[in-house]
Amino acid sequence: MYAIVDLETTGGQPAQDRITEIAVYIHDGEKIVDEYATLLNPGRSIPPFITQLTGITNDMVRDAPKFHEVARRVVEITEGCVFVAHNVRFDYSFLKKEFADLGYNYSRKTLCTVRLSRSLIPGQPSYSLGKLCQNIGIPLNGRHRAAGDAHATALLFGRLLGITQESEAGAPGTPTADTLAQVDALAPAGRRPEGPGGTKAPSPRRVAAVQEAIRTALLPPLVSPQLVASLPQATGVYYFHDEAGEVIYVGKSINIYKRIQQHFAVDVKSRKSLDFKNSIADITWELTGSELVALLYESHLIKQLKPAYNRAQRRSVFPAGIYLRTDEQGYKRLLYGKADARNAEIPIIALGNQYKAQGFLYHKVAKFNLCQKLCGLYKTQGACFDYQVHRCLGACVGEEAPEAYNARVDEAIDSITYEHQSFVVIGAGRTELEKTVVLVEHGRYLGFAYVDDTFTARKIGDFRDVIKTYTDNKDTQQIIRQYLRTKHKGEKVKVFA
Template structure:
């Protein structure tokens, strides 16, 4: 038995928006056995653009039941049945969210007519409900109203049912129910073939374009968790439905995966990645020693100096706020951090938050020790080091290189190469760009107690 469901809503986000109409068409596998539909008062105004699309207005739902008043009926009608919908994760996620707000965990087996159509009726120009019905000469009345769309979906489901022999279709349905969390064009066998190793993975659209880049210690597990999520918006459902292929690159090292992901996002600028896309780095935090021997920190646009920045930040305001946080954390002086430009003691000295470096009361060596602690918390301290970690196989090591505080890149070399000099290991490093995200990744990684081997060196002739 199947419950074919369609809903209309106030918007595309199950976590924020509400249902305005629901229709359920019951199907026993050979014919329709009953229908149910009702408007639902969402308890909030319906946006104008939604009313234009669906025709459902605030006046129409004013006297309609609230969701909690129809929830029992929905539970009863769908109990013991497979929940069927066109783009099922959207309708199912909204119902789960509505039931969750009532303290009820709504769980049903689900089946998506988009996935079924793609599998059994390949080659169509579009699998949206309207265009699919047009291609298959299925009548679609009252488009974007719940009952009209649910009835059209039931006719589509009827047509799909008749494409295969009953026993073959039953086997197909069982497989599809188990695969419902997957994108329509991704098979379970494709996911199961993914490695359970650290690396970077790429989601591609039908044109082969990379639309998302991710990383994980376990590629298969991470991708399966991607697909198992209840999607929160139309955009997230659009993202999932756009995925037609998955590729990957095993890195062995978790840190290499983090670094490669960051670089690939900046290089490719995938449509559905939001973080780490910025490529311009504009302000740096620098240090200098004044005439009295105090280490001063200051923010400056990177174009105005040839000095190597301790850390890079994307704007003057972020750089200034960064310094304010370090002043508060390490009891630094506002004047010594170029944040208080007046004669005499800084404002914090009067509040007893500064120990008097601004007026020479605190000795330079004592103040500078705290400055160094602050620098240690966010920079590589202009160090030279390599990080030796896992490779892509047991016979291989990964190497990440930082010189004078600047990330140079990563590479791989034979794990049996004990006694190699840093210079020899360095030759295996493929160059990659240094930026604020990379510095943040490496600093964060070094603060943890990792298994990777950190080797600081003064000259490249040293042996690791």
């Protein structure tokens, strides 16, 4: 049995939006045998653009039941059924969230008619419900209303089941010949086995097609299970491509196969995340061997390619920074300012803009009890404000000795720099006969290389000669610092004076 479901909601994010209408059609594999539909009071105002899309107004739902009043009916009518929907993760995620708010774990096997349609009716110009139904002659009355969309999806589902029954094994878009052969072997040749009460059981080909659709329901519609099965269980970076071949997301993992499975298994949190999954048409990858190299290379690729669905680490220019200077009295002074490529002075850390640099420095002043005046955060000829409220120990007026003050400045610097100024991290390669090297010289990340396992170096210049150069920035500094705080089996750090 199959429960074909459609929902209308106040928006696209299950975490904050609510259901305004639900429709369920029960399909026995041959025909619709039961149905349920109702408006729901979402307990909040329906945005005007949603009303314009669905026609559902606040007045229409004011006296409608709330979800908790119909929850038992939804559980009962879908009990023992496969949950079917067009873009199933969207509807399923909303229902799971509504039930979770009631303290109930709603769980059903799922099947996506978008994915099944792409498999069994290839070559369509669009697989949106409205356009697909129009192109293959399925009536759709009441578009963007739950009952109308659910009924059309039920008719589409019936059409798809008919295709699986008529299709030949091995035809494009059908289950594989091996899968069908295994199922066909369960029934005598030339006839279908009888089901309960003498009814005809589903054809073996239909069973195989539906089981395959359930098994792959969590995958993006354009991604084949064969592609996912071919993913390596190894360390590296991976790329999600759209239908045009453009990279829309870059990620990294110590196990690419498991990480991508996690991408596809999570519930949809928003319309954007649904669009993201539906946009994925291909997956490629590059192995790195070393987790540190994967982290650094991912950061570089995000800055270089700027994929549409990567939010973090997209900034490639860092025009501000924190600098270290020593004044005539011997006090070390941390100052924020513009980063100028023409200036030979290298910042301790590069940041996105002067506002962020100022905020970063305020944080270090508070944490390490530094002087606002000496850090350029309080303009005055006398004592800084913190001295007046007894938070500054008096470096601004010469009451604290430079040696004592500078010790805390050094602690602040240590918190944002490496333990050693020049070093190499040597780690695993892509094969047993290879290793990776990541080079940091004078506190700046220079790049990484893959070298033969027999490679030896006596001086830092030997490593400099083999690496591919990459840009040093705030993100790479943070990646390396965090990585070095934890021990990694099989890796070593070679320090140079």
